[in-house]
Amino acid sequence: MxxxxxxxxxxIIIIGGGFGGIQLAKNLEDKEVQVLMLDRxxxxxxxxxxxxxxxxxxxxxxxxxxxxxIFKGQKNFKFRNAEVETIFPxxxxxxxxxxxxxxxxxxxxxxxxSNFFGSKTLEHYTMPMKTIPEALxxxxxxxxxxxxxxxxxxxxxxxxxxxxxxxxxxxxxVELAGALSELKRHILPKDYPELDMHDMNIFLVExxxxxxxxxxxxSQRSSHEFLEELxxxxxxxxxxxxxxxxxxxxxxxNEIVTRNVLWSAGVRGVVPEGIPAxxxxxxxxxxxxxxxxxxxxxxxxxxxxxAAMITGENPHGHPGVAPVAMQQGQHLAVNIVRIINKEAPxxxxxxxxxxxxxxxxxxxxxxxxxxxxxxxxxxxxxxxxHLMTLVGFRNKLVVFVNWVWSYFSYDRGTRLIIRPxxxxxxxxxxxxK
Amino acid sequence: MxxxxxxxxxxIIIIGGGFGGIQLAKNLEDKEVQVLMLDRxxxxxxxxxxxxxxxxxxxxxxxxxxxxxIFKGQKNFKFRNAEVETIFPxxxxxxxxxxxxxxxxxxxxxxxxSNFFGSKTLEHYTMPMKTIPEALxxxxxxxxxxxxxxxxxxxxxxxxxxxxxxxxxxxxxVELAGALSELKRHILPKDYPELDMHDMNIFLVExxxxxxxxxxxxSQRSSHEFLEELxxxxxxxxxxxxxxxxxxxxxxxNEIVTRNVLWSAGVRGVVPEGIPAxxxxxxxxxxxxxxxxxxxxxxxxxxxxxAAMITGENPHGHPGVAPVAMQQGQHLAVNIVRIINKEAPxxxxxxxxxxxxxxxxxxxxxxxxxxxxxxxxxxxxxxxxHLMTLVGFRNKLVVFVNWVWSYFSYDRGTRLIIRPxxxxxxxxxxxxK
Numbered sequence: 001m002x003x004x005x006x007x008x009x010x011x012i013i014i015i016g017g018g019f020g021g022i023q024l025a026k027n028l029e030d031k032e033v034q035v036l037m038l039d040r041x042x043x044x045x046x047x048x049x050x051x052x053x054x055x056x057x058x059x060x061x062x063x064x065x066x067x068x069x070i071f072k073g074q075k076n077f078k079f080r081n082a083e084v085e086t087i088f089p090x091x092x093x094x095x096x097x098x099x100x101x102x103x104x105x106x107x108x109x110x111x112x113x114s115n116f117f118g119s120k121t122l123e124h125y126t127m128p129m130k131t132i133p134e135a136l137x138x139x140x141x142x143x144x145x146x147x148x149x150x151x152x153x154x155x156x157x158x159x160x161x162x163x164x165x166x167x168x169x170x171x172x173x174v175e176l177a178g179a180l181s182e183l184k185r186h187i188l189p190k191d192y193p194e195l196d197m198h199d200m201n202i203f204l205v206e207x208x209x210x211x212x213x214x215x216x217x218x219s220q221r222s223s224h225e226f227l228e229e230l231x232x233x234x235x236x237x238x239x240x241x242x243x244x245x246x247x248x249x250x251x252x253x254n255e256i257v258t259r260n261v262l263w264s265a266g267v268r269g270v271v272p273e274g275i276p277a278x279x280x281x282x283x284x285x286x287x288x289x290x291x292x293x294x295x296x297x298x299x300x301x302x303x304x305x306x307a308a309m310i311t312g313e314n315p316h317g318h319p320g321v322a323p324v325a326m327q328q329g330q331h332l333a334v335n336i337v338r339i340i341n342k343e344a345p346x347x348x349x350x351x352x353x354x355x356x357x358x359x360x361x362x363x364x365x366x367x368x369x370x371x372x373x374x375x376x377x378x379x380x381x382x383x384x385x386h387l388m389t390l391v392g393f394r395n396k397l398v399v400f401v402n403w404v405w406s407y408f409s410y411d412r413g414t415r416l417i418i419r420p421x422x423x424x425x426x427x428x429x430x431x432x433k
Numbered sequence: 434m435x436x437x438x439x440x441x442x443x444x445i446i447i448i449g450g451g452f453g454g455i456q457l458a459k460n461l462e463d464k465e466v467q468v469l470m471l472d473r474x475x476x477x478x479x480x481x482x483x484x485x486x487x488x489x490x491x492x493x494x495x496x497x498x499x500x501x502x503i504f505k506g507q508k509n510f511k512f513r514n515a516e517v518e519t520i521f522p523x524x525x526x527x528x529x530x531x532x533x534x535x536x537x538x539x540x541x542x543x544x545x546x547s548n549f550f551g552s553k554t555l556e557h558y559t560m561p562m563k564t565i566p567e568a569l570x571x572x573x574x575x576x577x578x579x580x581x582x583x584x585x586x587x588x589x590x591x592x593x594x595x596x597x598x599x600x601x602x603x604x605x606x607v608e609l610a611g612a613l614s615e616l617k618r619h620i621l622p623k624d625y626p627e628l629d630m631h632d633m634n635i636f637l638v639e640x641x642x643x644x645x646x647x648x649x650x651x652s653q654r655s656s657h658e659f660l661e662e663l664x665x666x667x668x669x670x671x672x673x674x675x676x677x678x679x680x681x682x683x684x685x686x687n688e689i690v691t692r693n694v695l696w697s698a699g700v701r702g703v704v705p706e707g708i709p710a711x712x713x714x715x716x717x718x719x720x721x722x723x724x725x726x727x728x729x730x731x732x733x734x735x736x737x738x739x740a741a742m743i744t745g746e747n748p749h750g751h752p753g754v755a756p757v758a759m760q761q762g763q764h765l766a767v768n769i770v771r772i773i774n775k776e777a778p779x780x781x782x783x784x785x786x787x788x789x790x791x792x793x794x795x796x797x798x799x800x801x802x803x804x805x806x807x808x809x810x811x812x813x814x815x816x817x818x819h820l821m822t823l824v825g826f827r828n829k830l831v832v833f834v835n836w837v838w839s840y841f842s843y844d845r846g847t848r849l850i851i852r853p854x855x856x857x858x859x860x861x862x863x864x865x866k
Binding site: 041042043059060061062064066068069072073078080081098099132133136143144147150151190191192194393394397398401402405409411415416417418 | 474475476492493494495497499501502505506511513514531532565566569576577580583584623624625627826827830831834835838842844848849850851
């Protein structure tokens with residue numbers, strides 16, 4: 001019987017069911033290994049579309065997919081819904097909230113979390129968006145603050161409820177600011193006829209001189225123009241110096257009163273306990289060699305957002321995007337089998353297929369190497385690529401139906417306050433991840 | 434300007450945006466009144482499909498609809514997202530968490546909540562399903578207990594995790610038990626190949642001698658047979674005597690170890706503070722006259738589940754179903770205008786269009802007066818009627834797509850643990866409503 005025989009195959013523990021972990025596990029199907037995936041969620045999250053959940057465009061369930069279902073029928077795969085606590089390399093063990101597990105090979109594919117650059121007040125008062133519960137919290141906060149603005153009589157407090165500040169001009173920040181402005185233009189005037197939508201301001205604060213830093217100058221320029229066309233106030237070469245829950249102080253000394261600070265200013269690796277501090281480099285990532293091996297170990301690997309593969313060619317490592325994680329997952333599957341078979345592993349090479357970002361209806365930017373285009377066609381390409389990358393036919397179908405519906409109706413599906421957000425008691429607990 | 438003129442029109446406050454409140458407000462459009470609706474949620478919940486959310490068949494967002502959107506463009510309508518605290522009839526005022534509001538006419542359309550018949554332990558340990566957050570809690574509990582069953586080594590504890598007890602053989606209980614059994618048959622074996630699904634038991638406990646008490650004997654018999662075909666153990670003339678979180682004691686002395694008690698055994702009216710206790714009758718409902726007026730007041734009304742219109746013809750009042758609430762809402766709109774115009778109100782007459790319940794794929798029962806049918810055709814009728822009653826074209830479309838998908842794929846969309854449910858700290862707080 002396959003099951004009892006497989007007990008003697010080497011056991012590979014994968015921590016994390018993101019893009020990298022999934023590709024790795026998939027590519028180990030039919031190999032003579034046992035795969036155990038651990039994740040604190042029982043589902044995979046399609047993070048590139050989280051901003052549409054946060055702004056009421058899509059249901060949470062459409063961009064998530066049960067991990068067990070992804071691996072339905074894969075005989076050498078097991079899943080445990082567990083929170084990893086500590087790695088014990090000397091014992092080849094991983095402790096979790098449901099007990100200890102032993103590995104022959106361990107892969108850290110834990111991804112990244114919001115980076116508040118050490119500020120406890122920013123972490124406390126701003127709203128991050130890296131998980132589905134966080135996106136739902138953000139949706140609730142936006143809608144609850146609009147409800148509150150309706151009944152607020154103090155003009156400064158009302159202004160704070162209607163000012164939205166998005167931090168970080170990467171794809172997430174740009175997409176979030178764009179989606180907010182479409183809410184403001186097409187949806188909120190109908191929902192809140194009592195509010196004057198001219199009072200609602202959307203700011204995008206970016207530290208560097210341009211938005212979409214890693215993209216081409218054309219894409220940077222176009223997306224900046226698109227944002228301004230949509231009424232977003234883009235503040236580049238600007239940082240948030242402080243935020244006390246009511247007022248942002250910017251690096252140039254200017255202030256914005258706001259109760260809505262949507263944090264997408266940076267990410268840092270999620271490193272489990274037990275990885276020595278000297279392996280952790282800039283951005284809280286784990287330094288790996290060209291085989292994704294954590295330096296100093298021959299049985300522990302890291303892939304995706306949490307891994308920093310710093311080489312002469314790539315002094316800053318790879319960008320923190322899904323294709324890097326997916327390619328590293330695929331590649332590591334090959335390498336782990338080679339290592340088990342006592343063959344030399346092959347170095348990882350990233351094939352950059354391009355990058356894209358969307359600002360709003362008919363407004364997106366696409367860089368495919370030397371081929372660059374912006375506007376309507378780019379927007380359709382963006383939608384097509386994202387639909388195709390979504391896991392599961394039902395999700396593709398439901399998202400497609402929603403997008404077609406929104407396109408023709410200028411409407412969005414879903415703006416329910418399902419997880420009421422209590423600002424007064426905003427603690428680690430209420431900010432469920 | 435219409436707005437300033439309307440300030441002098443009588444103000445009608447409607448507490449609750451359920452089926453009754455919505456029909457009332459809709460039917461007051463273009464009348465010379467101001468309508469203010471108060472609801473603790475910013476959305477209408479289509480309660481008849483909550484069980485599909487709880488069992489992973491539908492997204493929460495597909496069966497809810499933003500209240501503001503329902504009344505988009507209705508000039509004499511305002512909505513406030515507020516929790517009503519107390520009614521002060523002598524001052525014609527309603528106090529809420531966001532301040533006081535004054536009315537000329539007040540309509541209590543607060544619906545019903547789960548009835549635990551005074552038992553604090555049942556309320557504490559069982560899982561109700563009257564709101565979207567509760568349905569999501571139930572979904573999380575079911576999935577978390579299955580995950581736990583996988584790793585539980587104590588056989589009795591494992592049995593408790595795999596025993597599901599649904600209390601109450603009304604439409605909700607029947608539909609929930611049926612949906613659980615379809616999960617067990619078609620979905621869970623693929624998701625949990627490590628669990629032996631024969632160990633999973635589903636019990637339906639009903640106090641009276643038959644399920645679906647108010648329906649025809651044919652429908653009662655068929656639904657009972659359908660449930661047994663699906664493997665549900667139907668225990669009629671049986672009650673839950675006690676439950677301590679681990680073990681149910683039944684009224685015949687038998688015991689079932691279970692961590693999953695899904696409570697649909699009864700409802701009681703949600704009566705705001707300030708309604709005198711002598712107006713409240715059996716089931717926690719408010720006694721109203723044939724004009725839906727609360728006895729003793731000429732400016733306070735109650736409609737729908739919270740109202741008990743007890744007459745010679747109807748000694749038990751009307752059934753707690755959507756059509757009663759909707760018809761009372763429509764009718765009260767006419768009566769309020771008549772009362773404002775100093776005309777005599779007209780007595781309410783319920784037009785019973787029939788009732789239906791579904792047990793599972795191809796298995797439903799329908800009573801339309803003397804016309805009664807069961808099985809596949811009834812199931813299609815049930816789906817058609819529910820689709821048509823859903824608010825909003827997008828919701829109809831998304832639910833339709835999901836149902837068609839499930840029908841052909843024997844699959845269900847969504848089984849994510851998005852609101853992790855912590856049994857240890859199960860308090861009023863974590864049981865968010």
